[in-house]
Amino acid sequence: MDINKHNTHILHRFEYYTPVTVTEAVKLLEELGSEATILAGGTDLIVKMKDGSERPRHVINIKQIPSLRGVNETPEGLWIGSLTKISELEKSKVIKEKLSVLYEAVRVIGSVQVRNLATVGGNICNASPAADSAIAFLALDAVAEITGPNGERKVLFGEFFTGPGRTVLKEGELLTGVTVPREVYNWKGHWARVARASMDIATISLAATAKMDSDVVNEIRLAWGTVAPTPMRTKDVEDYLCGKKLEQNIIEEAAILAASSIKPRDSGRSSGPYKRKVAKGFIREALTKFAEA
């Protein structure tokens, strides 16, 4: 970020739309094509518009669409509307009690002021490899719900991100919500994150969830932030751990495997070798916690 290089407090003029239904929003997105941008919480988009890195001709403000907001229990699990504010997730009782990884992840996004503006959908769709909520959703095997010109479709979080800033969303499509499947409620969870100061974007983060049978791993998911171009799972480590009793040598083996499976860049917020060392520590911490009753 070039602080104040091009930054101004005056935004360029744009055509402005405020659809009140998803159908209306999708129609606008389809009609206006690549010159249109969705405005939700604005904490990413407005910064980009200020520094000139984005100059959309059309801004579609989706804040007036009530059906995109809320945290509701459904037969499948927990549905979270894409327009739900990060601070609303912090306040959800179900998330705090049953999905601790998600709770811990959303509590460290930005500041109080940012969390009161920023939305879950924005955190996900900007597709930063560091997006805290996205990493938690990946560890919870959540499903992204998308509506487009051809109707609705569902995409597993593991397939949602295609590159830095890129997702499977096609032109005209809108992320309407995320469902966390009921199966993962009350799984053990561990959230770890390294950042230089409290408000910083993560240098490296891990969201781990596991279904344990006393100290034997029944199922485990390890989702990482900022170790690859997108949030990523280390499936080889997960496969290695499945069915294993979490003894010291197994934990150590998993830590070594994780350090070699992640794909950090050598430069960036910190170096690749550093991240691999931290990854080992994260795995030791998570698995030691899971091994405890």
Add this chain to the structure above:
Amino acid sequence: MKITINVNGQHRRFDVEPHILLLNLIRDEMNLTGTKYGCGIGECGACTVLLDGEAVLACMMLAVDADGHRVDTVEGLSDGNKLHPIQQAYLDEGAVQCGFCTPGFIMSTKALLDKSPNPNEAEIREYLNGNICRCTGYVNIIKAVQSAAAKMKG
């Protein structure tokens, strides 16, 4: 676009273009210059105002998005010449040096104390981590929040 905002308890109508930021409406149209333009990228908290009681950044919001909502700025806190206990506490504890960050800090403090009237130091530090002060070193700010909390409880 015609919008109505409850500003510090008063309903006011404005005709704004969609690209105008809430901060600019507050400073340039309402002439309430207590709210500051700091970093412009959501890091410093100098533009903090309350939107329906929640602390938000006025420089990251379109003015049209405040339509139909209540916005509280630092100017709305005092009762005539009588300062709000939070403002008085910032003065008494020497929590103000250059003063540029102070309105933002005071509004964040208001949001915190409205929700949690008796916060401990860790809670205060965590809640205020979106506000940056380059002068005081935060020690006196923490003291001011604690002293305001004590006074407001009566």
